[in-house]
Amino acid sequence: MHCNLYNAALANRITQYKKFGKSVNYFEQQNSLPEFKTVWPEYVELGSQALQATLKRVDFAFERFFKGLGGYPRFKASRRYSGFTYPALSGWKCVTDAGLNGHLTISNLGKIQMRGQARTWGDPTTLTVFGREGKWFASITVKCNPTRATGEGAVGIDLGCKEAVTLSTGEQISKPDFIKAGDLKVNVASKQLRRKRAPNRNKKVKASRRWKKARAIVSKYQRKVTRQRDNWLHQTTSNIVSSNSLVAGEQLNVKGMTARAKKGKRKKQKAGLNRSILSVGFAKISKMFEYKLAEAGGFYVESPTRQLKPSQRCAKCWELTPKTLKDRVHVCSNSKCGHTEDRDINAAQVSLIWAQGAGTVLSDAESSSSTSCGSMKQLGAKKRQKSQLAEGLGDLETSSLYRVG
Numbered sequence: 001m002h003c004n005l006y007n008a009a010l011a012n013r014i015t016q017y018k019k020f021g022k023s024v025n026y027f028e029q030q031n032s033l034p035e036f037k038t039v040w041p042e043y044v045e046l047g048s049q050a051l052q053a054t055l056k057r058v059d060f061a062f063e064r065f066f067k068g069l070g071g072y073p074r075f076k077a078s079r080r081y082s083g084f085t086y087p088a089l090s091g092w093k094c095v096t097d098a099g100l101n102g103h104l105t106i107s108n109l110g111k112i113q114m115r116g117q118a119r120t121w122g123d124p125t126t127l128t129v130f131g132r133e134g135k136w137f138a139s140i141t142v143k144c145n146p147t148r149a150t151g152e153g154a155v156g157i158d159l160g161c162k163e164a165v166t167l168s169t170g171e172q173i174s175k176p177d178f179i180k181a182g183d184l185k186v187n188v189a190s191k192q193l194r195r196k197r198a199p200n201r202n203k204k205v206k207a208s209r210r211w212k213k214a215r216a217i218v219s220k221y222q223r224k225v226t227r228q229r230d231n232w233l234h235q236t237t238s239n240i241v242s243s244n245s246l247v248a249g250e251q252l253n254v255k256g257m258t259a260r261a262k263k264g265k266r267k268k269q270k271a272g273l274n275r276s277i278l279s280v281g282f283a284k285i286s287k288m289f290e291y292k293l294a295e296a297g298g299f300y301v302e303s304p305t306r307q308l309k310p311s312q313r314c315a316k317c318w319e320l321t322p323k324t325l326k327d328r329v330h331v332c333s334n335s336k337c338g339h340t341e342d343r344d345i346n347a348a349q350v351s352l353i354w355a356q357g358a359g360t361v362l363s364d365a366e367s368s369s370s371t372s373c374g375s376m377k378q379l380g381a382k383k384r385q386k387s388q389l390a391e392g393l394g395d396l397e398t399s400s401l402y403r404v405g
């Protein structure tokens with residue numbers, strides 16, 4: 001019923017605009033709800049706030065479209081419609097023992113058992129119910145003060161394709177094997193799906209029952225891989241946060257990194273790289289560090305990759321050494337330094353040094369004038385370079401430093 005309301009509200013907006021050149025806004029639709037319910041009385045028991053939330057979804061879809069963030073809103077089949085929301089406390093009640101299991105009471109559906117556990121529980125505010133693969137889920141937002149234990153440490157991280165996460169301490173966490181095993185299962189299942197009769201709207205071919213069954217199997221495996229990966233990401237990030245209150249990473253442009261190569265020999269190569277970037281979930285890792293450290297009262301600092309170039313800069317002397325993706329070891333091009341380190345470890349260390357403050361870099365440069373290394377001329381050049389860097393990065397720092405809690 002919520003899906004039908006969504007489609008009706010969408011159709012209303014489209015026909016009003018096409019036939020009368022009039023754009024309908026959210027409030028107009030909201031105000032017509034009482035009249036709508038006199039024509040369709042079965043909608044009364046769903047609760048007016050839940051119905052308003054569904055209209056809000058249509059509004060949100062159009063807002064996204066007008067901002068250029070999404071395509072034109074589409075009609076949704078009931079199997080693609082993702083549930084309904086109670087935006088306030090009316091119409092439902094959640095009874096649980098500090099977030100562990102319990103039951104939901106929804107006004108027109110009755111009492112429903114819940115299973116699961118919230119990490120932190122508080123006062124419930126909104127409820128979204130959605131169905132997936134024949135199972136139903138309740139997503140409850142609560143007002144709470146999440147906390148997390150953390151240590152004194154500070155660590156730099158580098159996300160890569162060869163090893164998923166590299167720490168500045170030299171520890172490397174590789175990509176779990178189950179991602180590959182899961183992908184294999186998905187591939188086998190998709191091949192079975194391709195052999196079945198798929199729907200084709202233009203030729204008016206309906207999907208066969210076997211095709212539908214095969215599709216369910218594919219999506220089952222896909223979701224399993226996703227769950228496993230999320231679990232692994234949570235465990236890895238929580239582990240790092242539990243002993244470090246400062247984590248330094250680099251700003252990632254996943255969209256650019258995973259953009260398809262346009263043509264030529266490198267297309268396949270880039271596709272493989274994209275797959276390994278996406279299969280680890282880089283964007284998710286950064287998000288997790290951000291909120292987990294906020295909960296712990298720590299910092300997550302992202303260094304500006306373009307200006308800093310952590311994979312090229314030397315962690316010892318701050319000099320740049322150009323590298324290609326193939327070069328796995330950092331060998332400093334500065335003949336005075338000659339620092340040799342694993343490429344990813346070096347990058348993680350550079351991020352950490354940057355995060356610990358551009359101020360440290362400056363004082364470092366000044367103190368180095370009293371130490372004996374290199375001629376005065378070289379030192380001056382180095383000093384200038386460092387202070388330029390510190391200045392240049394100074395204004396960026398405010399925009400990329402996260403502190404919450």
Ligand SMILES: [Zn+2]
Nearest residue numbers: 314317332337
């Ligand atoms: Zn060096």
